[in-house]
Structure formats: C-alpha cells, structure tokens
Amino acid sequence: MKGIETAGKIIGATLGISYLLFFEGNEMFQWICFATILISIGIPHGAIDHLLLNPVVGRKNLIRFIFKYLLIIAVYLAIWLIFPILALAAFLIMSAYHFGQSHFLKTPLNKFSSLTYISLGSFILSTILWGDFNYTQSILANIIDVRGLPQYGIFVIAFFWGLSATLIGVNFGEKGLILVLEISLLGLLLYQLPLLLGFIIYFGFWHSLPSMTEEFDALKDYLENQKLKNFIKKLLPFTSMSLIGIALILLFFHQMMEFDQLTLLFFILVSLISAPHIWYMNLFLEARKNQY
Ligand SMILES: CC1=C(/C=C/C(C)=C/C=C/C(C)=C/C=O)C(C)(C)CCC1
Numbered sequence: 283m284k285g286i287e288t289a290g291k292i293i294g295a296t297l298g299i300s301y302l303l304f305f306e307g308n309e310m311f312q313w314i315c316f317a318t319i320l321i322s323i324g325i326p327h328g329a330i331d332h333l334l335l336n337p338v339v340g341r342k343n344l345i346r347f348i349f350k351y352l353l354i355i356a357v358y359l360a361i362w363l364i365f366p367i368l369a370l371a372a373f374l375i376m377s378a379y380h381f382g383q384s385h386f387l388k389t390p391l392n393k394f395s396s397l398t399y400i401s402l403g404s405f406i407l408s409t410i411l412w413g414d415f416n417y418t419q420s421i422l423a424n425i426i427d428v429r430g431l432p433q434y435g436i437f438v439i440a441f442f443w444g445l446s447a448t449l450i451g452v453n454f455g456e457k458g459l460i461l462v463l464e465i466s467l468l469g470l471l472l473y474q475l476p477l478l479l480g481f482i483i484y485f486g487f488w489h490s491l492p493s494m495t496e497e498f499d500a501l502k503d504y505l506e507n508q509k510l511k512n513f514i515k516k517l518l519p520f521t522s523m524s525l526i527g528i529a530l531i532l533l534f535f536h537q538m539m540e541f542d543q544l545t546l547l548f549f550i551l552v553s554l555i556s557a558p559h560i561w562y563m564n565l566f567l568e569a570r571k572n573q574y
Pocket of ligand 1: 328373374376377380381407411418421422477481549552556559
C-alpha cells in the first residue's frame with residue numbers, strides 16, 4: 283500500500299511541475315486534472331464511511347448511519363445559510379484538522395496530536411489559498427471581504443510551517459526530518475500553482491489516496507477474492523450519489539450564478555459532505571491508531 287501512496291505523490295508532483303514548466307495558464311490542463319482526480323479519488327475516498335467502524339453493517343445500522351449523516355448535513359447547511367462566515371471558519375478549521383491527520387496514518391503521534399493536525403493542515407491550506415490569493419478572494423467575496431489579507435500570507439505560512447516542524451520534531455526527533463522536507467517542498471509547489479490545481483493535487487494525492495489505502499487495509503479481510511474489485515464496488519454507490527447530486531445542484535444554479543459563485547457553491551457542497559465524513563473518519567483513525 284505504501285507503494286501506491288508513493289506512486290500517487292510522484293504523479294501529483296509530476297502534474298504540478300509539468301503545469302509550471304509546460305502548461306502555465308492552460309485552463310484545459312487544470313480542468314482535466316481537477317475533474318479526473320475529483321471523480322476517481324477525491325469523492326470516492328469518503329464513500330465508505332458507513333463501513334469503517336462496522337465493515338458488515340446491517341440494514342438497520344445503515345439506515346441509522348444515513349439518518350445521522352443527513353442530520354449533520356442539514357444542521358451544517360442551516361449554519362451556512364444563517365451564519366456563512368462561521369460556517370466558512372468551521373470548514374477551514376475542520377479541513378485543516380482532517381488534512382493534517384492524513385499525514386500521520388502510518389506514524390501515529392503521541393504528543394499534541396490535534397494541534398499538530400491543525401497546524402500542518404493550516405500550513406497546507408494557507409499555501410494553497412495564499413498562493414493564488416486573487417482567485418481565493420474573488421470566490422470568497424460572496425461571503426466575506428478578504429482584500430486586506432494578502433500581505434499576511436507569508437507570516438501565516440511561516441508560522442504554521444514553524445509550528446508544524448516543531449511539533450513533528452517533538453514527536454519524532456530526527457526521524458521527522460523527511461516529513462518536514464516533504465511538506466516544505468509540497469508547500470513550495472502548492473504556493474506556485476493556481477488555486478484549483480494546487481487544491482486538487484494535494485486533495486487527491488496527499489489526502490484522499492493515503493486515506494483510501496488505509497480504508498482498504500481496514501476492509502480487506504471482509505472483501506473475499508478479487509479484493510480490489512470488491513472494494514471499488516463498495517465505493518460506487520455513495521460516490522455516484524454524491525457526484526450526481528453535486529452535478530445536478532450546480533447545473534440547476536449555473537444560469538443564475540457567476541462562475542466564482544458556482545465555485546463557492548461547489549465548495550459549500552463539498553463542505554456539507556465533508557462534515558460527517560471528517561467526524562466518522564476521525565473515529566475510525568483514532569480507533570486504528572491504537573493498533574499501531
Ligand atoms: C480551495 C478553496 C477553499 C477551501 C476548500 C477546502 C477547505 C476544502 C476541503 C475539503 C475537504 C476537507 C474534503 C474532505 O475530505 C475555499 C476557502 C472554500 C474557497 C476557495 C477555494
């Protein structure tokens with residue numbers, strides 16, 4: 283499984299570097315990468331949350347699970363509609379935690395784990411968002427005015443880099459140097475890339491693929507022969523429902539909204555399915571941590 287993760291990271295880095303060297307400004311390149319990675323890895327990695335804690339979930343438990351999942355989505359949607367800035371802040375914080383957490387799947391932290399996740403996730407998110415601040419700002423303009431923030435980017439990034447490097451050092455000592463080097467190079471790359479390309483390369487190859495290999499590992503004993511095929515089969519129902527749901531909603535609004543507004547709507551939809559996913563994934567990963 284480690285091989286797949288490494289291969290994914292090499293593909294991600296190659297796509298990013300190829301963009302900078304040969305495809306700078308090419309919208310087609312960005313959209314093809316975005317759609318392919320989102321459909322093949324991004325959305326599927328969250329499509330078997332119902333099996334993570336209970337791989338042979340029965341009908342009754344599945345219904346209960348779906349009810350809880352939809353309840354979290356409904357409450358969070360209400361927060362987006364009534365307090366959009368609060369909802370955005372919550373989305374950024376929980377995403378930072380969730381992204382940070384996926385860097386320590388095989389090497390659990392013993393000290394300050396939540397702070398390390400949030401710090402590392404904030405470092406990654408800030409390189410993505412500040413790396414293409416004009417675009418970030420135009421998307422967020424629909425809910426908040428962030429025009430005064432560009433000059434703070436470098437301090438925020440440096441702060442979270444320093445904090446993350448320190449916390450990695452506290453946990454792993456010299457052995458943490460490789461990870462610090464990896465996140466530093468990754469941060470540099472993400473900072474150079476356009477917003478959506480940087481986001482999807484990170485999301486696909488540093489977050490979703492490692493999470494998915496962990497999910498496969500947890501389920502493989504329940505997958506009988508042709509494990510990979512059966513695993514993909516399990517990913518399909520909720521992946522297709524999410525993709526079709528997102529596509530229909532964007533299609534419905536596409537004539538009433540500007541492109542930036544549609545992009546924001548896309549991320550709000552992603553946040554709605556992410557909120558319960560982050561919750562269940564955290565329960566799954568914390569339970570697994572004790573096995574290492
Ligand atoms: C890129 C981007 C944003 C942040 C997106 C985030 C934070 C996504 C998180 C996704 C998760 C956590 C998926 C779950 O697996 C904003 C600020 C909304 C708008 C500008 C573009």
